[in-house]
Amino acid sequence: MRTIILTLLGVTALIFVSCKGDNKTDKITDAQKQEMRKSAKEFMTQLKGILFREMKAGGVQNAVAVCSDTAQVLTNNFGLQRGIYIRRISFKNRNKNDYPDEYESKVLQQFKQMQSEGKLSKQSERIEIVKENDHKYLRYMKPIFVGTACLNCHGSDRDISSAVKNILTEKYPDDKAVNYKAGDLRGAVSIKKLIN
Numbered sequence: 640m641r642t643i644i645l646t647l648l649g650v651t652a653l654i655f656v657s658c659k660g661d662n663k664t665d666k667i668t669d670a671q672k673q674e675m676r677k678s679a680k681e682f683m684t685q686l687k688g689i690l691f692r693e694m695k696a697g698g699v700q701n702a703v704a705v706c707s708d709t710a711q712v713l714t715n716n717f718g719l720q721r722g723i724y725i726r727r728i729s730f731k732n733r734n735k736n737d738y739p740d741e742y743e744s745k746v747l748q749q750f751k752q753m754q755s756e757g758k759l760s761k762q763s764e765r766i767e768i769v770k771e772n773d774h775k776y777l778r779y780m781k782p783i784f785v786g787t788a789c790l791n792c793h794g795s796d797r798d799i800s801s802a803v804k805n806i807l808t809e810k811y812p813d814d815k816a817v818n819y820k821a822g823d824l825r826g827a828v829s830i831k832k833l834i835n
């Protein structure tokens with residue numbers, strides 16, 4: 640009897656220790672949080688910077704052409720330089736590469752739900768450690784909202800000029816990223832980083 644109790648105690652202790660150990664490695668540090676926030680912010684600022692610069696320089700029509708040629712390249716390079724995987728995703732996507740994966744779909748769906756309850760804001764974000772195929776990843780997501788200037792290319796037929804519409808139809812035959820209104824949830828910026 641004594642041995643059984645001792646063994647049981649031993650096993651319990653072992654389980655406790657190993658769980659504790661796991662939790663410890665799974666804790667997200669402040670430094671990791673800051674890194675994700677900084678990358679998301681810099682990435683969005685860079686994209687918006689190019690967009691508004693091009694709109695100012697040559698109008699919306701010119702900006703569509705530049706955006707469609709550079710957005711994906713810029714996105715890939717930004718991630719490569721920082722050792723992260725970063726992109727923008729949306730259920731109503733323009734570029735076919737921007738459709739969410741399983742994890743992103745789950746979180747974006749939650750953002751949508753929060754938005755409908757008036758609980759989503761510019762400060763909202765989601766950060767967690769996720770295990771996928773024996774690897775652990777830090778995953779970060781932050782909502783993207785539609786502003787008035789975005790309607791030039793993501794609004795209704797009344798908002799989008801026919802010249803811009805022509806370019807969009809030619810480059811993105813399956814374009815779903817239209818008919819948005821200011822304040823709508825457009826999608827999210829998503830970061831994935833391998834941690835072990």
Ligand code: HEC
Nearest residue numbers: 702703706707710711727729732733734737789792816826
């Ligand atoms: C000049 C036209 C133009 C304007 C203005 C514009 N976009 Fe876009 N947007 C595009 C194009 C073109 C793409 C597809 C880029 C690509 O091929 O990667 C795109 C893609 C996106 C994506 C990636 C998801 C997807 O649908 O593929 C998001 C998110 C996005 N835009 C948000 C915004 C927001 C927010 C604004 C306002 C701040 C905005 N856009 C303004 C043209 C525009």
